[in-house]
Amino acid sequence: MNPRVPSTLSxxxxxxxxxxxxxxxxxxxxxxxxxxxxxHRPALGVTPKEVIWKSGKAELWRYQGGDRRYGPPVVIxxxxxxxxxxxxxxxxxxxxxxxxxxxxxxxxLDWGVPDELDADNDLERYVDWYLPRALAEARxxxxxxxxxxxxxxxxxxxxxxxxxGHEGANVRNLILMATPVDFSEMGAMVALLREGRLDPDQMxxxxxxxxxxxxxxxxxxxxxxxxxxxxATLLENLWNDEFVEGFQAMATWxxxxxxxxxxxxxxxxxxxxxxxxxxxxxMPLSGRQVELGNVQGNVLNAMAERDNVVPPAAVEPVxxxxxxxxxxxxxxxxxxxxxxxxxxxxxxxxxxxxxGWIIDHSDPPS
Amino acid sequence: xxxxxxxWLRVVLRLERAIxxxxxxxxxxxxxxxxxxxxxxxxxxxxxxxxxxxxxxxxLLNLPAGSDIRSMRQQLARMERRLxxxxxxxxxxxxxxxxxxxR
Numbered sequence: 001m002n003p004r005v006p007s008t009l010s011x012x013x014x015x016x017x018x019x020x021x022x023x024x025x026x027x028x029x030x031x032x033x034x035x036x037x038x039x040h041r042p043a044l045g046v047t048p049k050e051v052i053w054k055s056g057k058a059e060l061w062r063y064q065g066g067d068r069r070y071g072p073p074v075v076i077x078x079x080x081x082x083x084x085x086x087x088x089x090x091x092x093x094x095x096x097x098x099x100x101x102x103x104x105x106x107x108x109l110d111w112g113v114p115d116e117l118d119a120d121n122d123l124e125r126y127v128d129w130y131l132p133r134a135l136a137e138a139r140x141x142x143x144x145x146x147x148x149x150x151x152x153x154x155x156x157x158x159x160x161x162x163x164x165g166h167e168g169a170n171v172r173n174l175i176l177m178a179t180p181v182d183f184s185e186m187g188a189m190v191a192l193l194r195e196g197r198l199d200p201d202q203m204x205x206x207x208x209x210x211x212x213x214x215x216x217x218x219x220x221x222x223x224x225x226x227x228x229x230x231x232a233t234l235l236e237n238l239w240n241d242e243f244v245e246g247f248q249a250m251a252t253w254x255x256x257x258x259x260x261x262x263x264x265x266x267x268x269x270x271x272x273x274x275x276x277x278x279x280x281x282x283m284p285l286s287g288r289q290v291e292l293g294n295v296q297g298n299v300l301n302a303m304a305e306r307d308n309v310v311p312p313a314a315v316e317p318v319x320x321x322x323x324x325x326x327x328x329x330x331x332x333x334x335x336x337x338x339x340x341x342x343x344x345x346x347x348x349x350x351x352x353x354x355x356g357w358i359i360d361h362s363d364p365p366s
Numbered sequence: 367x368x369x370x371x372x373x374w375l376r377v378v379l380r381l382e383r384a385i386x387x388x389x390x391x392x393x394x395x396x397x398x399x400x401x402x403x404x405x406x407x408x409x410x411x412x413x414x415x416x417x418x419x420x421x422x423x424x425x426l427l428n429l430p431a432g433s434d435i436r437s438m439r440q441q442l443a444r445m446e447r448r449l450x451x452x453x454x455x456x457x458x459x460x461x462x463x464x465x466x467x468x469r
Contacts (some may be wrong), residue, residue, distance in 0.1 A: 056450065116443035117450065128468060129454075167469045188394040197403040202410065206436050208443070221393050225386035232378040236371065288468060 024239035031238045035248070042245045044252065045085030047097045049108070053137040056121075057112025060134040062141065063088075066100030069365035072144040072172055073105040074358060075135060079153035080126075080264065081215055083256050084110040086341040087152065089249050095341050098351040103365070104358060107138050109155075113258045119208025121261040123161070123268070124286045131162040139170070146297075148358055150175035152340055153310060157181075157272070160322055161283065163297070165290035173361045175300045175354070176318055177340045178310040181278045185314035189218040193269050200269040209259035216257045222308055250342065281321045295323035298361050302331040302340070302354065309337040331357065 009017070034040045053060040060075075076096075078084040087108070088096040099106045109131070114121065135147055149171045151159030156179025163171040183190055192198040203210045230247070237243040271277045271284075281292045301318040303310075312332070319328055331353060335345035340354075371379070392398055421431040 055454070116439065117447055119443065120447050165469050167467045188399075191394075192399055192402060195399070197399050198406065202406050206440070208440070222390070223386065224389055224393065225382050229379050229382040229386075232375055232382075236375050286468060290469070294469060 027239035027241075028235075031241065031244050035234075035238070035244065041252070042090055042249045044090065044249055045088045046091060047088050047094055047100065052107075052141055053134050055130060055133060057114060057118060058130045058134065059110050059112060060137055061108045061110060062138075063096055063100045063106045063108070065097075066106075067103055068105040069103035070359055070362040071105065071142065072146040072148055072362065073107055073138050073142040074099060074148045074150055075107040075109060075138050077109045077131070077149065077151040077155035077159045078111060079155045080111055080158075081154060081257060081260055083253060083258060084108055086253050086338060089253065089342045090245065093246065093249075093342055093347065095346065095351055095354070098347075099355050099358070102355045102359065104355065104362070105142055109134050111258075114209055114261045115259070116207045116209075119262045122263040123158070126158050126264065127161045127165060128286055131158065132166060135162075135169075146170045146172040148173040148175065148362065150177060150354075150358075151179055152177045153179065153337075154268075155179075157278070160292060160295065160318075161285060161290055163295045164292050164322070165285055165288070165294075169296070171295070171297050173298045173300065173358065174295055174323065175302060175358070176315075176322070177302045177354075178304055178307055178315060178337055179301075179318065180272075180310045180314040181317045181321060182314045183273045183276050183278070185311055186273075187222070187308070187311065189222065190273055194273050196274075200266050204262045204265065207259065208262040210262065210265050212257040212259050215260060216255060219254070219257075219309065246342075250338070253338075278321070279317055292322045293324075297323065297327065299323040299328045300331055300354075300357055301328065302333060302350075304333050304335050304337055304339045306335060307337045307339075329357075 048064040049061040050064065051059050052062050076084075076087060078087070088094045091097065096106055096108065111126075135149075138147060139145060147170065149159045149163060151157065151174075156176040159174060160176060160179065163169050163174050180186055183194065193200065200210075203214055205211045230251075234244070234247050237247075277283050278292070283290050283292075299318070299322050301315065301322070303312045303315040305312060307315075319330055322328070333339050333345065333350050333353070335343055335350065339346045339350045417431070417433055421433055424431040
C-alpha cells in the first residue's frame with residue numbers, strides 16, 4: 001500500500017488526487033521536453049541597470065527601478081571566479097532587486113570575462129586601480145562622499161584590502177559576504193595548491209589565465225554525486241514551472257565560471273594560500289603593507305553556516321582582524337555559499353537581514 | 367530530506383548520500399591529491415612531447431605549428447596589454463579625478 005495515501009480517502013478525494021496526478025504528468029512531459037530541448041531558459045540578471053563606468057573588462061552598473069531613499073550607495077564587489085548575476089538571478093529571487101526595492105542605491109562592480117589581455121591583472125590592479133576609479137564614479141553619480149562596500153567571496157578580500165589600504169576610502173560600512181581570510185580552512189580544492197602538490201603555473205593555460213573549466217572541475221569535485229540528487233529532485237518537481245525555472249537558473253550559473261587572471265592567481269596562491277598571510281592582519285601590496293585593522297567604519301562579517309566553498313572557519317577570523325573591534329558585527333546565515341544570492345533561505349533570512357543592517361547603518365530618508 | 371517526498375525519491379537521495387559520502391572523503395584524501403598532481407604532470411609531459419614532435423615535422427616542411435601561432439598570440443596580447451596600460455595612464459593625466467590615495 002502506498003504510505004502517502006491514507007486508507008480513509010473518500011471517492012471524491014481520490015478522484016481529485018487522480019486528477020492532480022494526471023495534470024502533473026502532463027506538465028512534467030511538457031517541461032521535460034522544454035528542458036531537454038533547452039528552450040524556455042529563464043532570463044538571468046535582468047534587473048534594469050545602466051553602465052556608469054568601464055575600464056578594460058570591468059564595469060560598474062547602477063541598478064534602476066527603486067526609489068533611492070537611503071544613502072550612502074551600496075557598491076557590491078563581485079568575486080573573480082564566478083558571474084555576478086548570482087546576486088541578481090531572477091525577478092522575484094534577486095538580492096539586488098530586493099535591495100533596490102527597499103530603497104537602497106545599488107551598484108555592482110562586475111569584472112567581466114577575462115581573456116589574454118587580462119593575464120597580467122594582479123591584486124594591485126584590482127585594489128589600487130579599478131576599485132578607486134569605480135568608487136569615485138559611484139560617489140560622483142550618487143552625490144555621496146561615503147559608500148557601503150559589500151564584497152562577495154574573493155570580492156570581499158578585494159573590498160577589505162581597498163578599505164584598509166586607501167587614505168580617504170570613505171567606506172562607511174564594509175560588508176564581507178563569505179569572504180575567506182584563513183585559507184588553511186578552505187578545504188580540498190585549495191589544499192592541493194597549499195601543499196605544493198599542484199603548482200599554479202600548471203593550472204594556467206596559453207591565455208595566461210586559469211581556464212574556467214579548471215575552476216568548474218574544482219567546485220564539481222567538492223561533491224561529485226550531488227548532481228544525481230538534484231536531477232532526481234528536478235524529476236519529481238518537473239510539473240512545477242517555478243521550480244524548473246529556479247533549477248535551470250542555478251544550473252546555468254554553477255557551470256558559468258570565468259577564467260581567473262594568471263597574475264592574480266599566482267599571488268593568491270603564494271600569499272593568501274601558502275603563506276596564509278591574511279591571518280596575520282597585514283599584506284604587502286604595491287610596495288606597502290596594508291593593515292586590515294586600518295579599515296574605518298562598520299564591518300559586517302556575514303557567513304553561511306552550510307557553506308562548503310568558503311566554510312565558516314575560513315571566514316571567522318575577520319572578527320579579530322578587520323577594522324575597529326568595537327565596530328565589528330557578525331551575521332550567521334542558514335544556507336550555503338549561494339545563500340547571498342538565491343534560494344529559500346536567501347529570501348527568508350539573507351536578503352532581509354543584510355538589507356536591514358545596511359538601512360540601519362545608512363542615512364535616514366530626507 | 368522532506369518526509370512528503372515519494373518513496374522512490376527518498377531511496378535515490380539516500381543512495382546518493384551512501385555513495386557520495388565515501389567519494390567526497392576520497393577526493394579529500396592524500397591518495398587523491400597524489401593522483402591528481404601526477405596525472406596533471408603526466409598529461410603536460412605527454413602533450414609537450416607530442417607538440418615537440420609535430421612542431422619539428424611541420425618546421426621541416428616550413429609550416430608554422432600551433433605553438434608558433436600561440437606564441438605569436440601571446441606576444442600580441444603582451445603588446446596590447448602594454449598599450450592599454452599606456453592609454454590608461456595618458457587618460458589619467460588628461461582627467462585626474464578625485465580618488466582615494468594609497469595608505
